[in-house]
Amino acid sequence: MMAFARLLDSLVYTGGRNAKLRLMADYFTHAPDPDRGYALAALTGGLDFPNAKPALIRDLAARRVDPVLFAMSYDYVGDLAETVALIWPERPQPAAHVPELGEIVEALRLTPKDGVAGLLEGWLDSLDATGRWALLKLITGGLRVGVSARLAKTAVAEWGGRDAAEIEEVWHGLKPPYAGLFAWAEGLADRPAVEDGATFRPFMLATPLEERDLAGLDPADFAAEWKWDGIRVQVAARGGTRRLFARSGDDVGGAFPDILEAATFDAVIDGELLVVAPDGEPASFNHLQQRLNRKTVTPKMLRDYPAHVRVYDMLFCEGEDLRPLPFAERRARLERWFARPRPRLDLSPLLPFESWDQLAALRDAARQNGIEGLMLKRKDSPYLSGRPKGPWFKWKRDALTVDAVLMYAQRGHGKRSSYYSDYTFGAWSGGALVPVGKAYFGFTDEELLQIDRWVRANTVNRFGPVREVRPGLVFEVAFDSVHASGRHKSGVALRFPRIARIRWDKPAAEADRLEALEALIS
Amino acid sequence: MDIENWLRVTPQGLCCVPGGFHIDPWQPVARAVVTHGHSDHARAGHAAVLATPPTLAIMAARGAAPERGQGLDYGRSVRIGDVSVRLAPAGHVLGSAQVVLEYEGTRAVVSGDYKRRPDPTCLPFEPVPCDLFVTEATFGLPVFRHPDDADEIARLLHSVALFPERCHLVGVYALGKCQRVIRLLRAAGYDQPIYVHGGLVEMCRLYEEWGVALGELRLATGPSADELKGQIVLAPPSALADRWARRLPDPVTALASGWMRVRLRARQRGVELPLVISDHADWDELCRTIDEVGAPELWVTHGNEDALVHVAGQKGIAARALYLEGYEEEEAA
Numbered sequence A: 001m002m003a004f005a006r007l008l009d010s011l012v013y014t015g016g017r018n019a020k021l022r023l024m025a026d027y028f029t030h031a032p033d034p035d036r037g038y039a040l041a042a043l044t045g046g047l048d049f050p051n052a053k054p055a056l057i058r059d060l061a062a063r064r065v066d067p068v069l070f071a072m073s074y075d076y077v078g079d080l081a082e083t084v085a086l087i088w089p090e091r092p093q094p095a096a097h098v099p100e101l102g103e104i105v106e107a108l109r110l111t112p113k114d115g116v117a118g119l120l121e122g123w124l125d126s127l128d129a130t131g132r133w134a135l136l137k138l139i140t141g142g143l144r145v146g147v148s149a150r151l152a153k154t155a156v157a158e159w160g161g162r163d164a165a166e167i168e169e170v171w172h173g174l175k176p177p178y179a180g181l182f183a184w185a186e187g188l189a190d191r192p193a194v195e196d197g198a199t200f201r202p203f204m205l206a207t208p209l210e211e212r213d214l215a216g217l218d219p220a221d222f223a224a225e226w227k228w229d230g231i232r233v234q235v236a237a238r239g240g241t242r243r244l245f246a247r248s249g250d251d252v253g254g255a256f257p258d259i260l261e262a263a264t265f266d267a268v269i270d271g272e273l274l275v276v277a278p279d280g281e282p283a284s285f286n287h288l289q290q291r292l293n294r295k296t297v298t299p300k301m302l303r304d305y306p307a308h309v310r311v312y313d314m315l316f317c318e319g320e321d322l323r324p325l326p327f328a329e330r331r332a333r334l335e336r337w338f339a340r341p342r343p344r345l346d347l348s349p350l351l352p353f354e355s356w357d358q359l360a361a362l363r364d365a366a367r368q369n370g371i372e373g374l375m376l377k378r379k380d381s382p383y384l385s386g387r388p389k390g391p392w393f394k395w396k397r398d399a400l401t402v403d404a405v406l407m408y409a410q411r412g413h414g415k416r417s418s419y420y421s422d423y424t425f426g427a428w429s430g431g432a433l434v435p436v437g438k439a440y441f442g443f444t445d446e447e448l449l450q451i452d453r454w455v456r457a458n459t460v461n462r463f464g465p466v467r468e469v470r471p472g473l474v475f476e477v478a479f480d481s482v483h484a485s486g487r488h489k490s491g492v493a494l495r496f497p498r499i500a501r502i503r504w505d506k507p508a509a510e511a512d513r514l515e516a517l518e519a520l521i522s
Numbered sequence B: 001m002d003i004e005n006w007l008r009v010t011p012q013g014l015c016c017v018p019g020g021f022h023i024d025p026w027q028p029v030a031r032a033v034v035t036h037g038h039s040d041h042a043r044a045g046h047a048a049v050l051a052t053p054p055t056l057a058i059m060a061a062r063g064a065a066p067e068r069g070q071g072l073d074y075g076r077s078v079r080i081g082d083v084s085v086r087l088a089p090a091g092h093v094l095g096s097a098q099v100v101l102e103y104e105g106t107r108a109v110v111s112g113d114y115k116r117r118p119d120p121t122c123l124p125f126e127p128v129p130c131d132l133f134v135t136e137a138t139f140g141l142p143v144f145r146h147p148d149d150a151d152e153i154a155r156l157l158h159s160v161a162l163f164p165e166r167c168h169l170v171g172v173y174a175l176g177k178c179q180r181v182i183r184l185l186r187a188a189g190y191d192q193p194i195y196v197h198g199g200l201v202e203m204c205r206l207y208e209e210w211g212v213a214l215g216e217l218r219l220a221t222g223p224s225a226d227e228l229k230g231q232i233v234l235a236p237p238s239a240l241a242d243r244w245a246r247r248l249p250d251p252v253t254a255l256a257s258g259w260m261r262v263r264l265r266a267r268q269r270g271v272e273l274p275l276v277i278s279d280h281a282d283w284d285e286l287c288r289t290i291d292e293v294g295a296p297e298l299w300v301t302h303g304n305e306d307a308l309v310h311v312a313g314q315k316g317i318a319a320r321a322l323y324l325e326g327y328e329e330e331e332a333a
């Protein structure tokens, strides 16, 4: 555990990508199995301990530490896990046994809920402050050490002198502690087999287009199509197995039996999952929400919110890997494939254009349901895993904005743990504010400090980590679209809200009214 | 007799009334006793100063020499008026002292800044039983518990090995921390030249004159970026983000300070390698020291006073926070 703790601790402070890769490689070299495998699982977000919750940690600390001293310390440190880790009474002698990461993970998995507190207490007693901090971060989820799952996998790949895409390819067939993966990376074993069936293949993703990039690009090199506002999915069907994968690689097929039922082919295709209205056009994103995250799907839901995949690309066809082919060729194959009727699937049409201006005009005119913007794809681009810069661009349509009033602020996480950095904002309805959304990004550090100060000075109520503030601070909130929502008190839900500007100048009374948002419902 | 009748806070700082002198005053006074050479304790402009000989030498080197300096070795007593004054080692930096005052059968000890960890550059803290203990509380919260300094140095050396093409730029306060970190590196077997910022040279020379050997030091401003690859460069904390640091080869920025214990503090300083090495007592050591000196009365100054006052109260000690204005948050911590 100590080696893993030191790794996390170093990663927290390290800014550079290469330095982070170096730190992870050093850890993989020195840590044995299964520790390094569980470390990789932790870094890729693959560990979950439902029996260990922050409240448990707070209780443990309350039993060991004077409450006045704890309160003063928490106020100073700003982060629960860190406060407990630092304040936990140190034993006079080093512990006889310091638990290793693998031991901790395996014990947590096997221990019933009422046994977790005892385990945790013993571990906290035998680790040092950095070890305790890492343990508490690990079990409460969200390490927040500035390492994405992708970067962690890249670290394994580079450390073993392999290609990151090779790992992505097999990743979803693997389980922690990934002993086979490490053995392969070290050259001691063959690559873990890709199950020849309906396995996940890493998606190819687009980078955002900066409009100034366009000048250097030749329209003739690119194909354009709409970027549909649904959920990017991969339908994989082979040898009797059918699966529907989200971008994370999670299998979401359970919620969409209608799609699986229609996947009677032998192929892997890439498309956008949508719910369609009776006229065949995409319904609002909100309808799709109704289908997501449901464990059981009722016949009524299948009828009211029929699912559909609008297909962008084809990765495999009857066992043949099409990914090395240029986009134009894959597209031609895909069009031929659609010569036969494909229930619940249709082809995302290409948009003819000759100049960037012409395309920009198309983009600006598109305000109908289900369109988020445009995709530009180089006609010669092979299907690569991840987000290479250059072959594919997404060109989102301009955001809509509303002036909303700050209502509640909450302490952030990680780097922002001592600042009020998560905000709930509202619009006026009658004489009162109703919350319409939450956002936490879009600030410089300096703005964050200013808002934090304002929040502390204008608090009218406190509930745990949340402060209610008097209506006095206006945010210009940008968002992609508005949808009617029965789950929100306001009746509206914003898609991708983010705070575009702080309107220190604007009196709260002049912020927007709820009706302004209702008028934008798509 | 009530101690407050003869030891009290005045606008110039803590004043011993029957002796007619101040201790670490922050404004110029006629007579001062100075605990140690850090600038918030050893201000310039006093007429007469009583301090240990190294502290007087440090004051002179910093341009804060008084008109008249009187050196007093540890353990010796002098009478000033009706007050007996003795200096006891504080373990903080070279020459640092606690001021032991006796007047009409009552003993008060003003600790100045102190630490309890062994430090190869100065004498260890000596607990002096007393009726009133005036303690610092820079790290007066239970979250501050300094790890073993050898482990911190080992982390620095591990990082040096891991990034051989970069240099390690370590922020150290010029007086005390700098020389201690050098000695710790030497003790860990690091015998290469250590590169130092110009602002550290004078104090290093002074320490060597007082018998603290530091091994080979080189000025960091001369060598090329190429020569500095894989090397350790020490600089005052203020120079870490300076233009000066830009010419170093992709430095890993480290900072040696007790504040580095709290992640947010380390990140606010933009530090990549926080080293928790402090010249102040940590929380456990503050509590232990209070027990050891056994004073029924405690004045707490210099930092997070409230938590220590709370704990002293639980031990049945009459404790209060003494808000002395002149001290900044300790950079040197």
Ligand SMILES: [Zn+2]
Pocket (backbone or CB within 6 Å): B036, B038, B041, B092, B113, B332
């Ligand atoms: Zn000091």
Ligand SMILES: [Zn+2]
Pocket (backbone or CB within 6 Å): B038, B040, B041, B112, B113, B302, B327, B330
């Ligand atoms: Zn001080």
